[in-house]
Every structure is written in structure tokens, then in C-alpha cells.
Amino acid sequence: MIESRLHGGAAHGSDEVEAADKLSVTDLDFYYGDFQALAGVTVGVKERATTAFIGPSGCGKSTFLRCFNRMNDLIPGTRLTGRITLDGEDIYAPGVDPVDLRRRVGMIFQQPNPFPMSIYDNVAYGPRLHGVKKKARLDDIVQQSLERANVWREVKDILGRGGLTLSGGQQQRLCIARVLAVRPDVLLMDEPCSAIDPTSVQKIEDLMAELESEITIVIVTHNMQQAARVSQFTAFFLQEETNEPAELVEYGRTAELFTSPEDKRTEDYITGRFG
Template sequence: MVDETPIDDTKTRISEYSRRCADSFTRETRMEEPTKESEPRITTDSLSMSYGEFKALEDITVQVPRRSITAIIGPSGCGKSSLLRCFNRMNDLVEGCRVTGEVKLDGEDIYAPGYDVIQLRRTVGMVFQRPNPFPKTVYDNVAYGPRLSGVKDKERLNRVVEESLKKAALWEEVKGKLKGSAMNLSGGQQQRLCIARVLAVEPEVILLDEPCSALDPVATQRVEDLLAELKERYTMVIVTHNMQQAARVSDFTAFVMIENQGEPGKVVEFGDTNHMFTNPVDERTERYITGRFG
């Protein structure tokens, strides 16, 4: 399907929002640079990552296309989540973590000295394995990010909360209990609330680390449907243990594996999901996805 949403719309929307925020300077500069729809949103070149002496990832070179869902699959401990966390520098928070090689967002090296990491995490949002709403009201959860960015106007906040909850396909279920505790929502609703919380700060990329692993099949289906809707606007990368979920929701798939215990994870194959699940190129991918190892 041809994506007809013009990139300029997104840029304008993001720019407008940025202007409303107190600290919008880096984004303003970046958004003025032309970006082509066909160019990848995220690229890595010879990316390696270590936790102290342990090398978790080695020589990762991938290109994540924009307005699509890219799945990262692979056996437990292969470095899937570590790779995902490189995309918004979440690994910076882990002591002893060292990254070499390049990770670029829209052509800009996010590990370059002086890169605004706070802005990066706003641009590249993250949803985690277990729903982790703040112990606050539904409204305050979604309004948290915009408030932190300096939005004080109540009407504007109301609008952002409503729009974000609508985009996260949660509005109809919670519009009558916005002032109720988020902790009273079901697991699936809490996870969509977390997605709404990410959307409220107008990200461009959403990283999802096994977002459905704690959800029942119905809630999982709701989240998967939501991802399909969101990909018209956002670039998404999802780590999943569930290969069928990768096959169902993603446009592109990266298969990461370690050859032997203690060795770093490497991308064995990266490509079109249809092709990977019907006719993978690498024999190791085939053995993994058909359950012949791992």
C-alpha cells in the first residue's frame, strides 16, 4: 500500500508542537533539513556494544525504513533488546556500557559528542515489556511528558491527552474515567496508555520491547491492530519473542543470533518480512524460524 501521508504534515505538526515546548531548539534546527521518504529513518554501521568485558553485539549494520514496523527476532540472550536500546541510547544508563560504530537518526549520529540525548528520547519513544503506568490518574499519565516539556495551558493539555488516547485506540474506553487511577485499568489498557504516553510527546520513532508479552491474546490483538494504524505516521521497531507476532505485524525483520555461548549477537539476516517467513536467505534463519534450533 502506498503511504500517502505527506512527510511535510508530520514535520509541520512536530514543529508546531516543538514551538509550544520550552526547549525546542534542537528539533527546530533538525526539522529544517530536508528528509526524503525513501531514506531510512535509522541506520547503523558496524555497531558494536559491550557491557564491561562482555561484548553483547558486534558489527551490526542495518537500515530501518520510515513509516514501517521492523521486528527484531532471535533466541533469548542474543542482544535483541540491547540493539533496540541503542536506538535511543537507553544503554547509556547501564554502567560499563560501551558503544562503537555508528547509529544515525535521519542521517545524524546520535552518539556524536554533544548530541541532545533528552531530545533524542523524546523523538525516539519507548514502550516496555510490562505496562508501567505512573501511579497517577489516566489523564496525568498522558499529560506527564507535555507538562515536563513546559506545556501549561490546560486546554492545550486536554487536547494533547485526548488526541494521544484516540491515537492509542483507548479514548472510548477511558474518556469517562480520566481522573481515575491508571492502575485500575486492565493490562492491555495500561499498555495502550503507555503507548499514548509516548505519543503525547510527538515522537517520530517508537521502540517496543516485547510490548505484548504480559498481555492476553485479546489485548495483544488490540495492540497489534494499533501498531498497524500507527505505522502510517511513525517508524516502529519491535522486539518480540513471538515469531508469529513478528510475521503478523512487521514489514521488515532482523534476525539476531549468537553463534556460541558468550559470543556477541550479530544480525544474520535483515529483510522483507514476507520473504523471511516464506523463503529466508540464510540457513540459520530458516533453522531458527522453523524451530529446528533455539
């Protein structure tokens, strides 16, 4: 097992004073039943910045992402050891409410997944869950969220229509609006652009750039150009042997990792030599 070189999230090759870590992972192992999917991951995610997780498919980066909002809890037989903190607090500490955690750590999935209800109700779903009842307040939240998700202009006249009637790319932005409506601190994006059309990809990358100043974003992608475009930090994951756990190979500022990777395997991957 290779020790990840960087602990606590200090990016290599940088003298700047870094922002604090929003999320911090220490020595994380993750298991599906008897199978160990991740081993010894230690990494930090910077606040109000975008971090990309890259690597070949099946290398556990989505699994890792789902540890941050405890979505893996929903899969029976999963288990983890190690520590993940949000603002310095252990999110797996006994008694911590995963439901409340997921409100603060929102998630966008690979497959756009609007609920089978109107566009308005999709966005209002979260706020309603959490007790917002006033129509005027909901109207505000819905409009604001759709605007921030870069989809307001397309749907403002059809808010009553079913969310599933939209195109795939619009659906994905609707899902982003739905998450923004509960005002999360962190936005996890699990290959959000792999199932949608290119124009929508552009719109999603635009909105990510706008959100960056206010929200911490973690994006899993196997599109390296996208990682290079949208992120300030990148982590490269690799599973070297089948049936062996994946691990974090290298982490650093995106610009540096893509131009002068320190690890041979990272270099091989980004130059397209395998994966």
C-alpha cells in the same frame, strides 16, 4: 564473525524503490563491561514502516533496541563503538542531548509501566515536561493520544483514576498513549505484548497498523507470528555460543525472510528447529 550481508539497509530481493532509512546503523559493537553483547551490526530501519527484530531470548535484540534512544546510557559500564544515525545525524556525537533524543525516539517496554498517578496525568506527563501548560491544549493532546492508542473508549470516563488500576493490556496502551503524546518520530517497542492478555494484543496490533503511515516503528518480539503480522521488514539476531557476542544474521522484507530465508540458521529458527 560473519559479515552481515546487507549494508545500509538495502533489502534483498526487491526491485521497488525503497523509502529512505530513518535509522541507520553501521558496524555496531556493544559491550557490558568486558562482555561483548553485539558485534558488527549493520542495518537500516525504513521510515514510516514497521521493522521487527526477532531471535531467541538473550540474543541482544533488546539491547540493540535500547541503543536507538540511548537508554543503555543509564546502565553504568556499557560501551559501544560504531555509528547510529537518525535522519543522517549521529545520535552518539559529542554534545548530543540524549534527553532530547528520547523525546523523538519513544519507547514502550515489556512490562507496562504507568506512573502511579491518574490516567490523565500519565498522558499529560510528557507534554508538561516539555512546556505545555494550557489546560485546553493538554486536554486535546490527552484525548488524541488515547484515541490513537486505541484505549480512549475504555478510559474516557475514568481519566481521574489511577493508571495502575487498569488491566495489564490497558496499562500497556496507556503507556503507548503516553509516548504518542510527545509526538515521537520513531516508536521502539520492546516485546510490548509478552506480558498482557490476547484481546489487548489484538488492539495493540491494530493501532500499530494505524500508526504505521505516520511513524517509524521498531518492535522486538520473540513471537514470530506477530512479527509476520505487523512488520514489513524483519531482522534476525542470533547468539551462537554463550559468552560470544550476538550478531545480525539476516535482514529483509518480512514476507521474503519468512518464506525464503537465505541463511540456513534463519530457516532453522523460523521453522522451529532451535531457539
